[in-house]
Amino acid sequence: MAAVKVKRNELPKLLEGAKAAGYDVFAPARAAEGWTFAPYQGGDVDLEGYLLTTASVKGFVLPQLEAFLSYDNDDGRLAPAPEGKRLLVGVRPCDARALALVDRVYRDRGFRDPLYLARRDNAVLVVWACGLPAPTCFCTSVGGGPGDATGADVVAYEAGDDLLLEASSAKGEEFLKAARFGEASDEELDEAKAIYAKVAEAMTPLWDLEAARPKLYENFEAEAWEEVASRCVSCGACTFVCPSCHCFDVVDEGKHGRGRRVRFWDACTQSPFTLHASGHNPRERKAQRYRQRVLHKFYYFHDNWGENLCVGCGRCVVACPANVDIREAVTLVAAEE
């Protein structure tokens, strides 16, 4: 099965079908500010004006705060693996790509995180190809694109009144098969994809990363790091909205011998992140910390896995209260001689 074709207004039928099949369905919905993934309440999914949710989908697989273990005196038990199946519809390609990158860390380094992987396995991501990127979007500059299927289970391409849904994983294939819609022809699919290829072409590349990447590392001591980080207030917003930032802190919460061990999102842009027990801190200054964030995205992760840890969603650019811009950071540091 290559792909299925549904009318745009048949989408509710697909989602209701998924609900009936036991999925918790989430779709983009307007929030007080911007958009969020909310439980699907039935009816039409209005995506007019939707580009990105304010927070990425990472919270669905890596919750902001999670009790991964509970203890009663000396007896500790892992939290049971979450079981519910979820269907996330309207995910953008950048977010799905980010999860494929986080998989490297939580699955492929020789240690497998059971809670993360259960959530990952239980989630079907129906990615919505992007027809109208924002000025802050730069996915094509970091290896992604408006129709990128990396990390997706199904990719939805809009084609007039039709939606073409193409499976891009075994999970996605199974989901589409169960939904029983008519097949889309190869021609229809190619035609739809060609439109998104045009969207990609229209996005001007910011840099040639193959050339810029080694410069970023060579310029480890460059003055430009101080400059780009000078406005940073170390609030961590960039890391929290980032779909691929995956670092966490761990704390025990409880009293009288009973409690839970929780992990929660942490930020390399904040000073306690690397503070040693001795008081020594290898990344004491914010320029060092901002450099860490940029080099992790564009150099260190690439060194380990051959891919950038940035997906170009631009959320950090939007969220920063001080207008620190990661695109500008790469440009400035790579340009320094």
Added chain:
Amino acid sequence: MATEIKNAPLAETPLLPQPTTLERVVVETTAADLKSFYLKFKDGPRWDYLPGQFAELSLYGYGEAPIGIASSPTEGEELMFTVFNTEGKVTRALHRLAPGATVGLRGPLGNTWPLEELRGKNVVVIGGGFAFTTQRSLIKYVLANREDFADLTVVYGARSPGALLYKPELAEWEKSPELTLHLTVDKGDETWSGREGFVPTVVEEEKLPPDDAIALICGPPIMIKFTLPVMDKLGWKPEQIYTSLEMQMKCGVGMCGRCNIGPKYVCVDGPVFSFAELSKLPQEY
């Protein structure tokens, strides 16, 4: 089901500690700020480890701390950790424990001292202060597999005689024909008839030869800073000198993201690095 999870290997449940019983505690220093904790897995021996590796010590309600394994796998089932009381939550609570208490362990974590490269070579251990712990593991390992290695030379220094770790063992080693031990303290006291002086000076005076040798150096940054130029003068190459690094860590398995030095994570790619490797990384540790 819960039992299954509890016994699953670290690869599948990397954040779940395995329970051990604290068998005994040895106060190592006169200031009592360093104690050795001897632990035994509650359901028998659970993992194989090698000198240089570390584990996360877990106390429910307090948290976890990454600590180098000071025992050698050649010593039997007991695992030993020598812990400095930093007055942080975990180490303070550990220091208050009495035998019989339960301590959680996650490990073994990280890489090992370069055992393959050490095989057949002269082994030089240079230690200072309380960083000596995983070096002790290596020394015990070499002594237990003596025929696999050539000469074993140990330089070990501390601020004062009372700050030296493993004093009964040091006394044995001083007499042993199996190794050469150069003990030194910054400043002696009335109990001390041995050498006074800093570790770099001892390395210089003893002219420790680099021929067919590998050195393992651990200690305070200031000691390492002054010892490396001395070794350079003696002809040691950065490829021949290894150290073990510390960083703030939470998970120990490359996920929580705080112990990296450039692209290398101290928890999974280290803690042991050669100075040749470190020379290619940012000086950010």
